[in-house]
Amino acid sequence: xxxxxxxxxxxxxxxxxxxxxxxxxxxxxxxxxxxxxxxxxxxxxxxxxxxxxxxxxxxxxxxxxxxxxxxxxxxxxxxxxxxxxxxxxxxxxxxxxxxxxxxxxxxxxxxxxxxxxxxxxxxxxxxxx
Numbered sequence: 001x002x003x004x005x006x007x008x009x010x011x012x013x014x015x016x017x018x019x020x021x022x023x024x025x026x027x028x029x030x031x032x033x034x035x036x037x038x039x040x041x042x043x044x045x046x047x048x049x050x051x052x053x054x055x056x057x058x059x060x061x062x063x064x065x066x067x068x069x070x071x072x073x074x075x076x077x078x079x080x081x082x083x084x085x086x087x088x089x090x091x092x093x094x095x096x097x098x099x100x101x102x103x104x105x106x107x108x109x110x111x112x113x114x115x116x117x118x119x120x121x122x123x124x125x126x127x128x129x
Contacts, residue, residue: 002026002119004095009124016085016128022078022095022121030073031101032119033111036080038091038126045094049080050111054103058112062088085128095121 003025012018020036035050049069051057057069068081078095096117100107110116 002029002032002097004029004097004119004121006093006095006121006124009093009126011127011129012085014086014128017081017083018085018126020080020082020093020095020124020126024076024078024097027076029076029097030071032097033100033107034071034078034095034097035111035117036069036078037094037096037114037117038089039094039123040091043091045114047112047114048093050108051078052103052108052111053101056103056108058108060112082126085126087128090126090128092123092125094123 005023008020031053033052036048037045039045048063049059051069066084070079097119098111098117100110
């Protein structure tokens, strides 16, 4: 069972930046598609950005051009650099991974779905005012 631990959340003013990090407990994480999701009170959990095992990325419309997802396989970490933050970005952010390993569009599509993820962190809060 892969454990995921997020860090880097906090409070920031609109227009500011934050960098979230996620540490995975096992090296097999490097073979998985992984991503960031977020959930605001009263809303469903939604995907923000994903990155597959080869480094191909995809972003939700809300994250495109402002957020950058990356991974360091040597350190089994996942990061999300968030720039030009807006109040509507306020949410709890979750790191997640799916055991889908193939670098295909089908796998990446699964990786954008809450139901497609097999492992979840406990989340880190981001508040933008």
